[in-house]
Amino acid sequence: MIHTYNVSGMSCDGCRTKVEKTLNAIDEVHAVVSLDPAIATITMENHVPTEKLQEALTAVGKYTIEMSHFTDSSAKIKKEPMEKSIGNEHHQHTGEEMPNSSTEYYCPMHCEGDKVYDKAGDCPVCGMHLEKVSESEKKPAEKPCCSSKKESDKKDVSSTAIAPGKYYCPMHCEEDKVYEKAGDCPVCGMDLVKAPELTVEKPLYTCPMHPEVIQDAPGSCPICGMDLVPMKPVDSEENKTYLDLLHKMKIALLFTVPIFIIAMSEMIPNNPLLQIMDMKIWNWVQFALSLPVVFYAAWMFFVRAWKSILTWNLNMFTLIGIGSGVAFLFSLFALFFPNVFPAEFKTESGTVHLYFEATTVILTLVLLGQLLEARAHSQTSGAIKELMKLAPTEATLVENGKETVISIHDIKKGNLLRVKPGEKIPVDGKISEGESTIDESMISGEPIPLDKKKDDAVIAGTINGNKSFVMVAEKIGSETLLSQIVQMVNDASRSRAPIQKLADKISKYFVPIVVAVSVITFFVWAKFGPEGDALIYGFINAVAVLIIACPCALGLATPMSVMVGVGKGAQSGVLIKNAEALENMNKVDVLITDKTGTITEGKPSVEKVFSTNNQEDDLLQSIASLNQYSEHPLAQAVVNFAKTKKLSLIEVKDFESVTGKGVTGTVENKNVALGNKKLMEEVKASVSEEIENKIIAEQKLGKTVSYISVEKTVIGYVTITDAIKATSVAAIKELMSQGIEVIMLTGDNKNTAKAVADELQLTSFIAGCLPEDKLKEIKRLQAEGKIVAMAGDGINDAPALAQADIGIAMGTGTDVAIESAKITLVKGDLQGIVKAKKLSHEVMKNINQNLFFAFFYNALGIPIAAGVLYPFFGILLSPMIAALAMSFSSVSVIANALRLRGLKL
Structure with missing residues (x-):
C-alpha cells in the first residue's frame, strides 16, 4: 500500500535527507521525500499509524507529518446509504449529515471520493486501513513553504503525466515530473519545455473598428454592424523563447567579435592596433565589451552552473561556468592589479595576458547551442500544431430547416451538419443526405479521393469535394480519429528518450x-x-x-x-533538424518505409490503355474527352495522360457522373461508359471472357482498372497506378547492402503491396496498416533493441515518424509529416536516405x-x-x-x- 503525507519543518535539502533517512529506518517502510512540495510518499506492507511516523520524526527535529487529505470546507461531508464491512461489524450508513465535531474516518486512497465512515476499520473498496479525519484536515490544507526555495511555486509533483500546458525537462531527468512555470531543470540545467495543448482552442472574434467587442462566435458588431473577424493568435511560448535567445545571441556576437579581434591581434607581428592605442587601454576596452555578454546575454549559464554545484548534478553548464567564470575573474583581477603578478606572466608591454576573449567566445558558443535547442523544440511541437490546423474551427449546424454557423466546440452528438464544397469535415460521422468525393489523403496517406454517398463514414479534417452534403455527428472532441492521431504523435514524441x-x-x-x-x-x-x-x-x-x-x-x-x-x-x-538526428541515423539498422508518396510517386497516373481493336489512341481520346467534365482525380489522370500524347479533346453530349461507379456520355454519336463493373452492369454492357481475364490479372497486381464500353460492349480498359519512383529500387538495394533491414508498411491492399514489394525485391512488408499499426510495429522492433528509422509522407505517418528513433519525411508530403520527422528529403527521393546515412x-x-x-x-x-x-x-x-x-x-x-x-x- 502507498500513502502520501504532508511534511512541514523542512527548510533545505539536508532536512529532506534527514526526514527520508528517519522514515526509512522504520520497519516495513520505504519512503521517498521531496522538498518542494514537501511531501513523503511511503510504501508499506502493513499499515503504519501516522502517530508512529510522527514519533520518529520528533526524535530528530521539529518536523510534523500528516496524511495528505484535501476537502472543501464549504462542502458538506456526507455518508451514502451503503452497507459496508468495517472491521468485524456490519454498519448501515444512513446518508444523514455527520456533524464535523464527531469522529470520522476516510480511505487514504479516496476510493469513493470524500466519503467518510463513523467507525474505524478497512476500506471496503481497496482494503486499506481507514484514517481518522483530523480537525485540520477538514479545512483546505496549505502547501508547506520552504524558505530556502525561491522558485517553489514552479514544481508540481502531483501530476504523474506530462499534461498539456505543463513544463517538463526534455532530458526527462526526473521522469514525468512536471512544473507549473518555465525555468531550468534543477538536475541538468536545460530549459524546461512546455507540453503542447492537444485541443483546438475556441476561436474569439472581434470587430476591426471596435476591438473592445469580443465574442466566441462569428456575427456582426453590436456597435457598427461590421462583420466580426477572428482575433489573431499570439506568438507561441516556444517562439518567444527562441526570439529571446536570438536577441541575446545577437548581443553576444556584437560584443564578442571585437574582443576576439583585439585579443588575437597580439599574435600579429607589428600589431596594428598598438598604433592606435596602448595595449593597457585595449584591455580596458575588452573589459567594457565583455560586460554585456557576461552579465546579460549569458548570465543564465552562471546561474545554472551555480545550481549544478549546489545540487552536485555536475553537467556541461558546470564546466562552462567554472571555466569561463575563472577566466573572467582572473582577467578582472589582472586588469586591476597587474603589479601583483610576477614578470614571467607579463607581456612585453608590461600587461598581464587577459582572457576576456576566452570567456565571451565560450559563452557565445554555448548560447548558440541553446538557440538551436529552442528552435528544435519549437519545431517538435509544431507537428502538433500542424495537426490541429486540420480541424476546422467552425461548422454549419442544420436545425429546424435553418443553417447556423457554430464553433466545433458546440457540436453535440446527433447534430446535423452541412458540409459545403471545399470545406473541411468538422467531426467524425456519416452522410445522411447527399453525396460527394472526399479527399482523405491527409489521414490515410492514399492519394485517390473516395466517392461517398448516404450512410458512408466521413472523418474529421478530411476535405470535401465539389458537392454539398449533410452529415450526422457521431464522434466529437477527443473521440475523433484526428484527435487520436494528435494524441499518438504527442505521446510518441514525449516517450522518446533523448541522447545523453x-x-x-x-x-x-x-x-x-x-x-x-x-x-x-x-x-x-x-x-x-x-x-x-x-x-x-x-x-x-x-x-x-x-x-x-x-x-x-x-x-x-x-x-x-x-x-x-x-x-x-x-x-x-537532405534537411536535418538537429544533432540527435545525425547520431541516430548512423546507428539505424531497420528502415520502415511507407509506400504511397515514399516509394511511389504519390499521385495516380495512367499506366496503359488496352483496346481490343488495337486503336488505343482513339479510345484514349474518347475517354479523356468524357473525363474532361469530371473533377475526380482518376478522371484528371486520364486527361493528363491524353495531353502527354498530344491528343485533342472532342465534344461530349449527355455527360453523367454515376457516384461510386464512373461516367457516361455520348462521344461522336456513340454511347461511351468508363467505370467499374457495377457501371457496366448498369449500362448493360457485355464483357468478353478474354477482357475479363486480362482485367482480373491487372487487379491481382493491385492496380485500379476501369472498364471502357462503347455501344454497350466492353472494348478495352484503362489501368491507373501509382508508379514506383525511378530511384526507389536502387536506393533500397543500397540500404540493404549496408545491412539495413527494409520493411514496407502500407494502407494498401495485399495485392498492391506484394506487387510493389516484388518489384523492389523486398522480403518484408505489411499491408492494410492503420496509423496505430505502424506505431505498434515500430515499438515492437524497438523492444527488440533495434534502432528504427521511419520514412513517410502523410499525416497517417506522423505518429510513426515521431515514435521512430529517426523520422524521415518526404519533402513532397504533408507539413505534419515534415514537422514530426527529424530528417526531411526535399526531393521526396529515397536516395536521400542513402545520402543521410553516409552524411551521418x-x-x-x-x-x-x-x-x-x-x-x-x-x-x-x-x-x-x-x-x-x-x-x-x-x-x-x-x-x-x-x-x-x-x-x-x-x-x-x-x-x-x-x-x-x-x-x-
Missing part, C-alpha cells in the same frame, strides 16, 4: 578532476613555491590549470561539425576526431600548467602559451569540421 550528450558524460568526471588538480596545484606551490611569492605562484598556476582546461574547443567540437554537416546535407536535398557516418566520425583535438591539448597542457616541468627545466606555462594552446585546439577543430564541405554524397 557526450560532453555531459565527460564533465561528470572531468570537472571534479580538473578542480581537484587545481586545488592540489595551489597547495603544492603554496608549500614549496619560491619564498615570498609562493601564494602568488600557487594562485596563478591553479588558475592556469582551470584556464587550460576551459572547454573552448569542446564547445566548438560538436556545433562546428553539425553546422557544416547540416549545410552539406541541405545542398544535397562522416559527421559522427568528424565529431569524435574533434573531441580528441579538444581534449588532447587539455590533457597535455594541464600537467604543464600545474608546473610539473618547473622542478626539472624551470618552465611554467605562461598565459600566452595557454592562450595559444586553446586557440590551436580550436583552429584544429574548425579546420577538421570544414573538411566535411568537400564530402561527396
Whole structure:
C-alpha cells in the first residue's frame, strides 16, 4: 500500500535527507521525500499509524507529518446509504449529515471520493486501513513553504503525466515530473519545455473598428454592424523563447567579435592596433565589451552552473561556468592589479595576458547551442500544431430547416451538419443526405479521393469535394480519429528518450578532476613555491590549470561539425533538424518505409490503355474527352495522360457522373461508359471472357482498372497506378547492402503491396496498416533493441515518424509529416536516405576526431600548467602559451569540421 503525507519543518535539502533517512529506518517502510512540495510518499506492507511516523520524526527535529487529505470546507461531508464491512461489524450508513465535531474516518486512497465512515476499520473498496479525519484536515490544507526555495511555486509533483500546458525537462531527468512555470531543470540545467495543448482552442472574434467587442462566435458588431473577424493568435511560448535567445545571441556576437579581434591581434607581428592605442587601454576596452555578454546575454549559464554545484548534478553548464567564470575573474583581477603578478606572466608591454576573449567566445558558443535547442523544440511541437490546423474551427449546424454557423466546440452528438464544397469535415460521422468525393489523403496517406454517398463514414479534417452534403455527428472532441492521431504523435514524441550528450558524460568526471588538480596545484606551490611569492605562484598556476582546461574547443567540437554537416546535407536535398538526428541515423539498422508518396510517386497516373481493336489512341481520346467534365482525380489522370500524347479533346453530349461507379456520355454519336463493373452492369454492357481475364490479372497486381464500353460492349480498359519512383529500387538495394533491414508498411491492399514489394525485391512488408499499426510495429522492433528509422509522407505517418528513433519525411508530403520527422528529403527521393546515412557516418566520425583535438591539448597542457616541468627545466606555462594552446585546439577543430564541405554524397 502507498500513502502520501504532508511534511512541514523542512527548510533545505539536508532536512529532506534527514526526514527520508528517519522514515526509512522504520520497519516495513520505504519512503521517498521531496522538498518542494514537501511531501513523503511511503510504501508499506502493513499499515503504519501516522502517530508512529510522527514519533520518529520528533526524535530528530521539529518536523510534523500528516496524511495528505484535501476537502472543501464549504462542502458538506456526507455518508451514502451503503452497507459496508468495517472491521468485524456490519454498519448501515444512513446518508444523514455527520456533524464535523464527531469522529470520522476516510480511505487514504479516496476510493469513493470524500466519503467518510463513523467507525474505524478497512476500506471496503481497496482494503486499506481507514484514517481518522483530523480537525485540520477538514479545512483546505496549505502547501508547506520552504524558505530556502525561491522558485517553489514552479514544481508540481502531483501530476504523474506530462499534461498539456505543463513544463517538463526534455532530458526527462526526473521522469514525468512536471512544473507549473518555465525555468531550468534543477538536475541538468536545460530549459524546461512546455507540453503542447492537444485541443483546438475556441476561436474569439472581434470587430476591426471596435476591438473592445469580443465574442466566441462569428456575427456582426453590436456597435457598427461590421462583420466580426477572428482575433489573431499570439506568438507561441516556444517562439518567444527562441526570439529571446536570438536577441541575446545577437548581443553576444556584437560584443564578442571585437574582443576576439583585439585579443588575437597580439599574435600579429607589428600589431596594428598598438598604433592606435596602448595595449593597457585595449584591455580596458575588452573589459567594457565583455560586460554585456557576461552579465546579460549569458548570465543564465552562471546561474545554472551555480545550481549544478549546489545540487552536485555536475553537467556541461558546470564546466562552462567554472571555466569561463575563472577566466573572467582572473582577467578582472589582472586588469586591476597587474603589479601583483610576477614578470614571467607579463607581456612585453608590461600587461598581464587577459582572457576576456576566452570567456565571451565560450559563452557565445554555448548560447548558440541553446538557440538551436529552442528552435528544435519549437519545431517538435509544431507537428502538433500542424495537426490541429486540420480541424476546422467552425461548422454549419442544420436545425429546424435553418443553417447556423457554430464553433466545433458546440457540436453535440446527433447534430446535423452541412458540409459545403471545399470545406473541411468538422467531426467524425456519416452522410445522411447527399453525396460527394472526399479527399482523405491527409489521414490515410492514399492519394485517390473516395466517392461517398448516404450512410458512408466521413472523418474529421478530411476535405470535401465539389458537392454539398449533410452529415450526422457521431464522434466529437477527443473521440475523433484526428484527435487520436494528435494524441499518438504527442505521446510518441514525449516517450522518446533523448541522447545523453557526450560532453555531459565527460564533465561528470572531468570537472571534479580538473578542480581537484587545481586545488592540489595551489597547495603544492603554496608549500614549496619560491619564498615570498609562493601564494602568488600557487594562485596563478591553479588558475592556469582551470584556464587550460576551459572547454573552448569542446564547445566548438560538436556545433562546428553539425553546422557544416547540416549545410552539406541541405545542398544535397537532405534537411536535418538537429544533432540527435545525425547520431541516430548512423546507428539505424531497420528502415520502415511507407509506400504511397515514399516509394511511389504519390499521385495516380495512367499506366496503359488496352483496346481490343488495337486503336488505343482513339479510345484514349474518347475517354479523356468524357473525363474532361469530371473533377475526380482518376478522371484528371486520364486527361493528363491524353495531353502527354498530344491528343485533342472532342465534344461530349449527355455527360453523367454515376457516384461510386464512373461516367457516361455520348462521344461522336456513340454511347461511351468508363467505370467499374457495377457501371457496366448498369449500362448493360457485355464483357468478353478474354477482357475479363486480362482485367482480373491487372487487379491481382493491385492496380485500379476501369472498364471502357462503347455501344454497350466492353472494348478495352484503362489501368491507373501509382508508379514506383525511378530511384526507389536502387536506393533500397543500397540500404540493404549496408545491412539495413527494409520493411514496407502500407494502407494498401495485399495485392498492391506484394506487387510493389516484388518489384523492389523486398522480403518484408505489411499491408492494410492503420496509423496505430505502424506505431505498434515500430515499438515492437524497438523492444527488440533495434534502432528504427521511419520514412513517410502523410499525416497517417506522423505518429510513426515521431515514435521512430529517426523520422524521415518526404519533402513532397504533408507539413505534419515534415514537422514530426527529424530528417526531411526535399526531393521526396529515397536516395536521400542513402545520402543521410553516409552524411551521418562522416559527421559522427568528424565529431569524435574533434573531441580528441579538444581534449588532447587539455590533457597535455594541464600537467604543464600545474608546473610539473618547473622542478626539472624551470618552465611554467605562461598565459600566452595557454592562450595559444586553446586557440590551436580550436583552429584544429574548425579546420577538421570544414573538411566535411568537400564530402561527396
